[in-house]
């Protein structure tokens with residue numbers, strides 16, 4: 001496993017060691033000791049999530065506020081997504097900046113998204129199975145979001161066709177109006 005820095009140092013791409021042979025492949029999708037060695041971080045994950053989406057689904061941008069903030073380790077097991085993390089920590093030198101990474105069944109890349117970031121993804125394939133680990137439990141009362149198309153963020157989503165959103169995501173506030181991190 002190796003960790004690759006992104007334009008926002010706190011957000012890291014995790015590349016597992018994949019063992020391929022005539023049968024197919026094997027890889028450790030998560031190892032606490034190897035994650036700590038690769039990143040210097042020691043998260044405790046308490047929940048695993050799994051979502052399925054069709055093509056052109058955009059889920060996000062979501063986060064949970066303190067004291068129920070979540071860090072996430074996300075990956076794709078079927079299909080491909082453009083995965084985006086946005087720094088929503090007012091005190092951060094990269095406040096309002098975003099990083100986007102292609103995560104796919106083929107590249108087996110994962111993305112580490114710390115607390116203080118809004119997260120979302122756009123599906124690029126007909127079917128996507130998206131798995132992720134979180135460092136706190138789901139807390140609806142702390143669940144918040146930001147509009148995917150907030151012009152101050154100017155996220156280049158790589159959109160190429162009609163999009164599908166949840167009702168909730170169609171009503172998210174702009175960053176300027178959202179409750180975020182200090």
Ligand SMILES: Cc1cn([C@H]2C[C@H](O)[C@@H](COP(=O)(O)OP(=O)(O)O[C@H]3O[C@H](C)C(=O)[C@H](O)[C@H]3O)O2)c(=O)[nH]c1=O
Nearest residue numbers: 049051059060062063072119120121137138139166168
């Ligand atoms: C997130 C979550 C949701 N739910 C229930 C609540 C709703 O009845 C249903 C669908 O929830 P939602 O529409 O918020 O699901 P997504 O739009 O995929 O939300 C996720 O999408 C983006 C990409 C994220 O990073 C977050 O982890 C998460 O917010 O599952 C739960 O029971 N537990 C949970 O942890």
